[in-house]
Amino acid sequence: MPMSDKPFIEIDHVTFGYNSSRTILNDVSLQFARGKVTSVLGGSGCGKTTLLRLIGGVHAPNSGRVIFDGETVNTNDKAQLFRLRRRLGMLFQFGALFTDLTVLDNVAFPLREMTDLPEELIRNIVLMKLNAVGLRGAANLRISEVSGGMARRVALARAIALDPELIMYDEPFAGLDLVSMGVAAKLIRTLTDVTGATTLLISHDVPQCMAISDAVVLLAPGGRIVAQGTPAELMASDDPETRQFVRGEPDGPVKFHYPAPPLEEDFGARASA
Numbered sequence: 001m002p003m004s005d006k007p008f009i010e011i012d013h014v015t016f017g018y019n020s021s022r023t024i025l026n027d028v029s030l031q032f033a034r035g036k037v038t039s040v041l042g043g044s045g046c047g048k049t050t051l052l053r054l055i056g057g058v059h060a061p062n063s064g065r066v067i068f069d070g071e072t073v074n075t076n077d078k079a080q081l082f083r084l085r086r087r088l089g090m091l092f093q094f095g096a097l098f099t100d101l102t103v104l105d106n107v108a109f110p111l112r113e114m115t116d117l118p119e120e121l122i123r124n125i126v127l128m129k130l131n132a133v134g135l136r137g138a139a140n141l142r143i144s145e146v147s148g149g150m151a152r153r154v155a156l157a158r159a160i161a162l163d164p165e166l167i168m169y170d171e172p173f174a175g176l177d178l179v180s181m182g183v184a185a186k187l188i189r190t191l192t193d194v195t196g197a198t199t200l201l202i203s204h205d206v207p208q209c210m211a212i213s214d215a216v217v218l219l220a221p222g223g224r225i226v227a228q229g230t231p232a233e234l235m236a237s238d239d240p241e242t243r244q245f246v247r248g249e250p251d252g253p254v255k256f257h258y259p260a261p262p263l264e265e266d267f268g269a270r271a272s273a
């Protein structure tokens with residue numbers, strides 16, 4: 001198949017646990033298409049962030065392979081990791097910005113760290129990135145002076161500072177109000193379309209992900225893949241587990257209540273009362 005049809009990221013029969021007593025991902029195989037937005041949805045603790053760490057080469061799988069644009073990621077090969085990470089932009093949960101620095105200095109940070117570009121050029125690149133997220137006018141504000149939604153957009157500008165081919169977003173909508181959430185979602189879509197970057201999104205926010213993704217993967221504990229497909233395919237699914245997830249139905253195969261003893265036992269009421 002031509003190079004452009006090959007997935008940008010391939011997770012090939014990956015099994016991983018942080019320690020030998022518990023497997024987090026069990027024989028997971030996934031593909032992330034080049035230039036597309038793919039969302040990975042799933043409840044807390046099912047291994048979404050772990051998946052991003054494996055792609056970034058933070059941890060090595062116990063078995064299986066992570067393939068980054070045709071190259072198998074080898075966490076022992078520092079030169080390869082440096083090269084691959086240079087092609088990767090990451091937006092962490094809650095931004096992880098330097099609150100005492102200005103918006104401009106935050107976005108300039110990866111450019112100053114990773115390149116030898118002259119300061120004047122860095123400034124121009126930063127202003128272009130800030131323009132893309134609508135914040136050129138806020139360049140000289142400190143992070144402590146901007147709103148949560150603006151801070152998230154600064155983090156976005158920083159994630160795209162080095163023109164990454166792969167952008168990974170960890171919970172980009174967490175803690176945002178609905179309007180800021182919509183703005184962030186639309187931006188992620190636009191940035192993907194404009195830059196052609198492969199975009200990977202992990203989130204709990206089903207509606208936002210459905211609205212902007214080309215493909216969606218539903219993960220369950222153990223990294224079990226419940227369903228994958230286009231948002232329309234998932235919305236139309238008649239599989240009960242998928243329906244419960246994408247429609248946010250409170251009860252279905254995944255129960256609302258964590259298993260508990262009967263109410264009367266916990267509250268001391270007798271069945272005859």
Ligand SMILES: Nc1ncnc2c1ncn2[C@@H]1O[C@H](COP(=O)(O)OP(=O)(O)OP(=O)(O)O)[C@@H](O)[C@H]1O
Pocket residue numbers: 018019024042043044045046047048049050051
């Ligand atoms: N560094 C670590 N060492 C040991 N266990 C970890 C580590 N990081 C995560 N875990 C465990 O691995 C499991 C999966 O965590 P992970 O963060 O990948 O889940 P997640 O799907 O991203 O969850 P959330 O949506 O809550 O962020 C969890 O049970 C977590 O406690």
